[in-house]
Amino acid sequence: MAGLEIIGVARSTYVWTCRIACVEKGVPYTHTRGWPGTPEMRALHPFGKIPAMRHGDLVLYESKAICTYIDRAFPGPKLIPEELVAGALVEQWISVVNTTIDPLCIRRYLYAHVFPGTPDGGPDQAAVQAALPGLREQLEFLDRSVAPTGHLVGGAFTLADANLLPILYYLARLPEAGAIMAGLPALTHYLTHHLARPSVAATEPPPPKGK
Numbered sequence: 001m002a003g004l005e006i007i008g009v010a011r012s013t014y015v016w017t018c019r020i021a022c023v024e025k026g027v028p029y030t031h032t033r034g035w036p037g038t039p040e041m042r043a044l045h046p047f048g049k050i051p052a053m054r055h056g057d058l059v060l061y062e063s064k065a066i067c068t069y070i071d072r073a074f075p076g077p078k079l080i081p082e083e084l085v086a087g088a089l090v091e092q093w094i095s096v097v098n099t100t101i102d103p104l105c106i107r108r109y110l111y112a113h114v115f116p117g118t119p120d121g122g123p124d125q126a127a128v129q130a131a132l133p134g135l136r137e138q139l140e141f142l143d144r145s146v147a148p149t150g151h152l153v154g155g156a157f158t159l160a161d162a163n164l165l166p167i168l169y170y171l172a173r174l175p176e177a178g179a180i181m182a183g184l185p186a187l188t189h190y191l192t193h194h195l196a197r198p199s200v201a202a203t204e205p206p207p208p209k210g211k
């Protein structure tokens with residue numbers, strides 16, 4: 001069977017999670033740049049989003065489905081534990097991050113900085129300020145959640161961590177979220193510690209152009 005390919009730009013949080021999964025499992029893979037909305041991505045994903053995956057004749061989209069496939073198709077440490085409760089908790093974390101934390105932290109707050117749509121290209125301050133109470137609530141919740149073991153589920157690195165870390169990486173680089181996180185020691189340690197993990201460090205996106 002042809003090798004595994006992850007398609008999407010490296011800066012996407014969801015692409016990053018899939019690449020972490022490949023490295024964690026020791027799966028050789030090719031990373032192909034693909035921009036959302038392009039004909040190339042629309043050929044792989046019905047809405048042109050990233051990531052997509054190719055493995056032989058199989059094309060998959062949705063990062064969770066891609067990572068689950070990688071976890072089941074290849075030997076190596078389980079990213080989604082087989083044990084009933086731990087496995088369910090990983091599913092819970094991925095779901096809450098993708099449906100509640102990503103929409104606020106990335107789509108509303110980070111996008112208000114990165115894609116502000118303001119006349120001068122500066123941050124959309126109204127959108128930033130409106131996101132802050134919820135952002136603080138979510139970050140404080142995450143701080144409490146990782147404090148006991150330094151992981152989201154049990155005492156080991158799982159897909160739940162691989163799914164959250166890219167989001168925290170970007171938040172820590174923005175002024176308001178960075179200031180909130182600086183006051184949350186468990187979350188700060190969690191991020192610093194796992195960014196040094198070989199699978200995460202090896203797949204860290206390049207800095208934006210001009211930096």
Ligand SMILES: N[C@@H](CCC(=O)N[C@@H](CS)C(=O)NCC(=O)O)C(=O)O
Nearest residue numbers: 012013014036049050051062063064
């Ligand atoms: N639920 C999808 C989300 C994919 C997604 O929204 N990707 C973003 C980049 S991080 C994207 O393609 N955005 C462009 C768009 O929505 O048109 C997954 O987990 O793969």
